[in-house]
Amino acid sequence: MSDSPAIVHGAHADAHHEHPPYQRHHFETMEQQVDATSFAMWLFLLTEIMFFGGLFTAYLIYRNWYYPAFVAGSHQLNIFWGSLNTLVLISSSFTMAMGVWCAEMRKQAGLVLCLVLTFVLGIGFLGIKTIEYKEKIEKHHVPGFHYSVQSFVNPATDKEATEAKDKPLPLDMARRTEVYFSLYFAMTGMHALHMIIGIGILGFMIFRARAGAYTTGHVTFVENFGLYWHFVDIIWIFLFPLLYLISRYS
Amino acid sequence: MSEQHAVEQQGHKEHHIVSPVVYVVIFFSLLVGTAATIGASYLDLGVWNPVIAIAIAVCKATLVVLFFMHVRYSSRLTMLTVGAGLFTFMALIGMTLSDYISRAWGRW
Numbered sequence: 001m002s003d004s005p006a007i008v009h010g011a012h013a014d015a016h017h018e019h020p021p022y023q024r025h026h027f028e029t030m031e032q033q034v035d036a037t038s039f040a041m042w043l044f045l046l047t048e049i050m051f052f053g054g055l056f057t058a059y060l061i062y063r064n065w066y067y068p069a070f071v072a073g074s075h076q077l078n079i080f081w082g083s084l085n086t087l088v089l090i091s092s093s094f095t096m097a098m099g100v101w102c103a104e105m106r107k108q109a110g111l112v113l114c115l116v117l118t119f120v121l122g123i124g125f126l127g128i129k130t131i132e133y134k135e136k137i138e139k140h141h142v143p144g145f146h147y148s149v150q151s152f153v154n155p156a157t158d159k160e161a162t163e164a165k166d167k168p169l170p171l172d173m174a175r176r177t178e179v180y181f182s183l184y185f186a187m188t189g190m191h192a193l194h195m196i197i198g199i200g201i202l203g204f205m206i207f208r209a210r211a212g213a214y215t216t217g218h219v220t221f222v223e224n225f226g227l228y229w230h231f232v233d234i235i236w237i238f239l240f241p242l243l244y245l246i247s248r249y250s
Numbered sequence: 251m252s253e254q255h256a257v258e259q260q261g262h263k264e265h266h267i268v269s270p271v272v273y274v275v276i277f278f279s280l281l282v283g284t285a286a287t288i289g290a291s292y293l294d295l296g297v298w299n300p301v302i303a304i305a306i307a308v309c310k311a312t313l314v315v316l317f318f319m320h321v322r323y324s325s326r327l328t329m330l331t332v333g334a335g336l337f338t339f340m341a342l343i344g345m346t347l348s349d350y351i352s353r354a355w356g357r358w
Binding site for chain 1: 265267268269270273274276277280281284287288291292293294299300303304306307310311314315317318319320324325327328331332334335336338339342343346347350
């Protein structure tokens with residue numbers, strides 16, 4: 001992933017052959033270097049699949065056990081904000097893909113613009129997520145000591161539950177909504193953490209791109225960051241229907 | 251499509267550059283997929299609701315992986331890596347679920 005210039009040692013002059021400054025010494029060819037870094041990035045993404053995979057498996061099992069609680073919990077989420085965030089994230093993936101294209105075509109201004117747009121859309125996603133989290137905190141739907149089952153044992157008192165025409169849950173099932181919200185916060189929280197890390201790296205890349213770092217024919221860093229950003233997008237593509245869209249008819 | 255091939259470095263095999271047209275098409279396909287997921291969730295399709303939601307999500311993810319993440323144009327090593335990841339993920343989920351389904355077998 002490194003884009004810093006290689007240092008050419010005099011001692012290796014005999015074995016040395018011509019190469020671009022960004023080709024590391026231990027690689028025979030640029031192609032080998034690009035293949036190796038891309039392979040490494042994909043291996044990292046596989047560990048990420050396994051990491052989120054554990055959460056998805058937990059979701060799958062608990063959803064089957066406590067389905068009525070998952071339905072009632074899901075009805076508390078706002079489809080408008082969820083859909084808007086899906087739109088924001090898909091758009092940010094698109095601007096990121098365009099950023100990779102700009103880097104490949106050596107369009108510096110275009111690359112900076114695309115990275116800034118991706119950055120802004122990423123911030124926008126987190127802003128919308130904050131609005132949603134704030135509502136959960138206000139309604140005591142964050143798992144823990146202050147958790148309230150009010151919306152689920154007495155849906156008539158709750159705006160979202162009334163709109164979804166929820167029927168009162170027995171107390172033991174109503175308590176299981178805490179499992180739903182635990183998974184909701186664990187999964188969207190981990191996703192948001194990945195977004196925050198990505199936004200941090202984007203800030204660094206905007207700074208470097210303005211200095212002309214990625215438009216000299218060496219696009220590995222931008223390309224591999226793009227893989228990470230698209231991966232985070234894919235996680236959301238699954239989270240959105242699984243968390244927001246359980247049994248919306250009725 | 252000749253302009254889609256990057257300026258070559260010496261010793262560097264051709265690096266495929268995906269055209270912005272492809273990105274735009276995929277972007278709109280993803281938007282249509284999102285609309286379809288939301289629309290389908292409001293229809294009462296019984297057991298098919300989650301199946302359809304997952305199927306649409308898998309299609310969207312496949313588009314992202316193949317085109318935004320360039321796997322369609324990548325080396326066989328990359329394709330094999332992605333395939334191995336999916337296979338391992340499915341094997342782990344499958345084995346976990348088979349345990350949950352069969353744990354109380356015969357004691358119902």
